[in-house]
Amino acid sequence: MRKTFFLIMVVSIALSCKQGSKTSEEKSSLEKPDYVSMGMTYAQETQKVLGKTLMGTIQNKGVEEAVVFCNERAYPLTDSMATNFKARIKRVSDKPRNPNNLANAEELIHIESFKKIISEGDSIKPVVSETSGEVHFYYPIVTNAMCLNCHGIPEKNIAPEVLTHLTELYPDDQATGYGPDEVRGIWSIVFDLSDNSN
Numbered sequence: 212m213r214k215t216f217f218l219i220m221v222v223s224i225a226l227s228c229k230q231g232s233k234t235s236e237e238k239s240s241l242e243k244p245d246y247v248s249m250g251m252t253y254a255q256e257t258q259k260v261l262g263k264t265l266m267g268t269i270q271n272k273g274v275e276e277a278v279v280f281c282n283e284r285a286y287p288l289t290d291s292m293a294t295n296f297k298a299r300i301k302r303v304s305d306k307p308r309n310p311n312n313l314a315n316a317e318e319l320i321h322i323e324s325f326k327k328i329i330s331e332g333d334s335i336k337p338v339v340s341e342t343s344g345e346v347h348f349y350y351p352i353v354t355n356a357m358c359l360n361c362h363g364i365p366e367k368n369i370a371p372e373v374l375t376h377l378t379e380l381y382p383d384d385q386a387t388g389y390g391p392d393e394v395r396g397i398w399s400i401v402f403d404l405s406d407n408s409n
C-alpha cells in the first residue's frame with residue numbers, strides 16, 4: 212500500500228513539473244519504476260525542504276540553530292524512498308564538511324563534469340547509468356545566496372559565532388569559501404534492481 216501510494220506521489224510530482232507529458236508515460240511508470248524521475252523528484256523535493264527549513268530556522272532561530280538541518284537524514288523522502296525502492300541515497304562532495312560525505316572516484320568525475328557544465332551555462336541534466344543490476348543516478352547540488360551563511364567565505368559570509376560552532380562540530384571542514392551558483396556536491400543515488408518486490 213505504502214509503496215503504491217509513494218509511487219503515485221512521485222509520478223504525479225514528476226509529471227506536474229514536465230509540461231506536455233502524456234498519460235501513457237504515467238501508465239508505464241506505474242508498471243516499471245522510472246528511476247530518472249524518481250531521482251529527480253528526490254533531488255528537487257529535498258532541495259525544496261532544505262531551502263524552506265533552513266530559511267525558516269535561520270530567520271526564527273538564527274544560523275547556529277539551523278546547522279543541524281543541513282543533513283540529508285532530516286528529509287522526509289529519504290526513508291520512504293530508501294525502503295520502497297531499495298535505494299541508497301547519499302549527498303557527497305569533493306570538499307566535504309562531514310568527512311563521511313567525501314565523494315568516491317566515480318562521484319568525483321561527475322562533480323567535475325557538472326562544474327564544467329554549470330560554468331559554461333549549459334542546462335543541467337541528471338547522469339544515469341545502469342550496471343550489473345543497479346541504476347546509478349547523479350545530480351548536482353548548487354549553491355544559492357542562502358547557502359553562503361554556512362558555506363561562504365568565513366567572516367565575510369559566515370558569522371564568527373557560526374564559524375566557531377561549525378569548527379567545533381567539523382574540525383576538518385572543507386566546505387567553506389563558496390560563492391553562489393557553484394557545485395557544492397551531488398546527489399548520488401543507487402537503485403538496486405535485483406529485488407524490488409518486497
Ligand code: HEC
Binds near residue numbers: 308312360
Ligand atoms: C545553517 C548552516 C547551513 C546552511 C545555510 C547550509 N548548509 Fe550545507 N551543510 C551544513 C552542515 C552543518 C553540513 C554537514 C551535515 C552533516 O554532518 O551531514 C552541511 C553539509 C552539506 C552537504 C553535504 C556534503 C558535506 O559537505 O558534508 C551539501 C551538499 C550541502 N551542505 C549543501 C548545501 C547547500 C546547497 C546549501 C544551500 C541551499 C546549504 N548546504 C546550506 C550547514 C549548512
